[in-house]
Amino acid sequence: MSLKNILLRTINQKNKFINLSASAVKVSNQEQYGHGGQQKKNYGYNRRTMATALFSSVVVGTMASAEKSDKNKNKNEDKTVEAGTIRPDLPTFRAEEVSKHDNEKSFWVTYKNGVYDVTAFLPSHPGGDQILNAGGLSIEPFWNVYGMHKTEEVYALLESYRIGNLHEDDVVDHSDEEMWVKEPSRDRRLVVKTARPFNAETPAKLQVAYFDTPNELFYVRQHMPVPELDQSSHRVKVIVKDGGVTSKEFSLQDLSRFPKGTVRAALMCAGNRRSEMNEQVKPVKGISWQGGAISSAVWEGVYLRDVLVHCGVDTHNTAGKHVIFTGADIDATGQNFSTSIPLDQALNPNSRIVLATSMNGRPLPPDHGYPLRVVVPGAPAVRSVKWLESITVSHEESPSHWHQKDYRSFNASKTWETADFASAPPIYSLPVTSAICDPVNGDTVTVKNGIVEIRGYAYSGGGAKILRVDISPDCGNTWIQAEEMQSDDAPPQQHYGWTLWTARIPVKRGQKELKLWAKATDSNFNTQPETFHDIWNIRGVLSNAYHKIKVQIKH
């Protein structure tokens, strides 16, 4: 049964909408923006089931999907009575309070209505650090994946750590997990921010360990479950709505007949470094990314421009037109993920937009769009739609919620009440940013010959190249230029890679602590703002002020 069918069945059975509270997706908004059944007719939802053989060739997994699904179902029915019922003798906590206990000093989880302090259990967890992914969260989604937990012994053990009840408004129904059972396995080193949908950062020190991030360490940003697709049967439809409507369908083999397109591009979430804005100014909404929502790869396929020109797109009269990308991932209402970019940007050869089938010389992994994604270099990664099913040239931007109600820019004084998404500019390109990755904040670093060596990344969208990274060891009084800069060969205007840098900071004898600020300058000589105060915005996007950390020094 396909994911879409599972979802639709679930919706019908429950006769209500699934609460995707961890995501920004609101059902009402989707309806408002016209993503009902009518739209779907045009896009043609002719998916085919992914062959099991193919699946196992690209996914590292040990438990067959079908088996797993059945197992979970049986166990859920038997055991769920045991744990997580309301205990009137215990206090009640809000999910927000629980979420703060997400570290080894204080580690809480929830299960149905129960709240548990399992800090003392952490060293004994048979699955090791994997448990840390559930810090401050419900363990149900994890246990639905790691079904071995669903035994009476484990439920009893869990209840022994019981400290309270989860506020009723914060209890989420996790029983419907079928849609997630086909999720690919992920590298354990990724720092999970949300399990479902799966959102995870590349650990800071691993970011700077590789100029091209290994595929399995590339940060993951999903809005929905990962769809199952098959490269041999996959088709992408190019629809041109310009006066009349024309459409052409391409298999991956059809696409491979176009000249080869390739680009080295870092992809960054528009919300990368949001946590700093959140902590240093005031709360924002969105996944609390540290600096790990950026990674780099070489993407290969064909150039979008060539395909659009082949399909007869008018390359001269481009003003006011858009290219809508639609992915195979579906939300709880059956709505496909979709967003758009201006046609000018799509056709501009400098944009180097690739319809990619390959990532760092290997087929795209399921988490990164297998078998086809568009890569829009320099733009927020949301525009690089995965599992690409259709490309529509239109006089309208994508009407989807994700396009209309997110990834737009507001000034620091706009509130959720005053922000007008319709008139706010969508973010199609990213500003200059940088981060110190090694050491990370709070580390103890060792001085060698009076020097502390630090490493990090810097990046700028719109084709700009990083020209300089400066580090201040004294809150802006002096600036030390990073000496080693590793970057792509592409010239400015077409440069989409990130820059990895190394700086050497002299420290004084006996100095105990070091505050470090990083700022980058790009080839347009734009620099980062000093603080987040004036770039704060309700969604916490474009969070590119100086990166500031504090480390202890060991002589």
Next chain:
Amino acid sequence: MSLKNILLRTINQKNKFINLSASAVKVSNQEQYGHGGQQKKNYGYNRRTMATALFSSVVVGTMASAEKSDKNKNKNEDKTVEAGTIRPDLPTFRAEEVSKHDNEKSFWVTYKNGVYDVTAFLPSHPGGDQILNAGGLSIEPFWNVYGMHKTEEVYALLESYRIGNLHEDDVVDHSDEEMWVKEPSRDRRLVVKTARPFNAETPAKLQVAYFDTPNELFYVRQHMPVPELDQSSHRVKVIVKDGGVTSKEFSLQDLSRFPKGTVRAALMCAGNRRSEMNEQVKPVKGISWQGGAISSAVWEGVYLRDVLVHCGVDTHNTAGKHVIFTGADIDATGQNFSTSIPLDQALNPNSRIVLATSMNGRPLPPDHGYPLRVVVPGAPAVRSVKWLESITVSHEESPSHWHQKDYRSFNASKTWETADFASAPPIYSLPVTSAICDPVNGDTVTVKNGIVEIRGYAYSGGGAKILRVDISPDCGNTWIQAEEMQSDDAPPQQHYGWTLWTARIPVKRGQKELKLWAKATDSNFNTQPETFHDIWNIRGVLSNAYHKIKVQIKH
């Protein structure tokens, strides 16, 4: 008599050659780069006097050159009494003795009757190594070209290095002003920063009065006297040094056979708003521009790219190559003005670089490059070389002083002693900036219906378009988005115009004073730094922090 001839006569009178040995612009280099005497035969310095009729048709001016020239002369005479008079308390030197002190170990110059040991001053010279051209000689011919030296401060500084008197028989009259008598008349409304060379701002309120700045109000930045050229005899030579050397020469009529090229581009000096950096942090060297060193025009001619392709430039192997632009303006040593841009940038269609013969629908005025200039949109205006005589594709950047020793970027901690120009990146594109133009700082403004209306400009280089301008009336606590935005239709990546904006600021009853901050956000979502502190640099370029003014309120 042409400027060059005037200069050569001066040199001949003195019966010796100017020693160019220590300059970055070595005579040998000029020959190497084809700008020596031999080259000049090719370029044909057969300039003719510009027809008065033509001259008056393109320049709106009220002050005749002669009249203005007299004025300046009087001013000079007032001040020069201070320096170079005979000091009986000091020893006397012969010119021959002085001429031996022409190197960095012992560096003497003369001024009228004075002899000065300025060895200790060399590292601090704002014009860098250019001063080395005057070693062992009189500085007067140089100061006649670089008129910014003629201030009381500089005379006083010079006298502080006084060591003796020049023997009376060796004192030469350098009061030769002939080179300046052909300067065009200028509009009286321009705000003159230096008279010789002529550097003047567009007044702030006139900047925002026109979307395309009238030619006569376009700010003027000259390094040397304005050369006299004739459109009918003018030739531009395209030299391609790539393995072999090929060259082609084009008259303006030849150029007109290429497809028409046009671009709306604001040109901005890299030092625009330098005065704010100077005042708010610490002194920088350079013309103390307010915000008036930016204006906008529509430039027409042909695309540089088309001409380069026509001349057989290899459009694929571009890495590490440069396009050197050489103008007809000459300095005191006979050196033509020259700078370069990367070949990648020159060939990129997005760059929209125009070989312009027309400015806002009229022939280029003499002050703006008549009859031919290159316009490099989005780059600091210095790259838009006026009076264009040659275009050289080369494996080297321009070797000129202006290219090698200026218009480069340093961090805030670099001093004149530590700055390494050779490794510093040349500025080929400008960051986002903005300014409030009406009212100006210190004005008294009138409230209408509780609102003060303010106007200004915003601009970003590299093809970026301004998406938002925000004004804070309370030092960053709240931000008000400008409502009216006037900009060019070109899409981002190819947008080179400025944006004129209007914002409406509510004021309280009885409020006496209003502090206003302006910041712009461009299509890459880059914003301006809050303060100048961390972008300060020795040359005061890229001075793009928030623009802050204070006005009085009249109810």
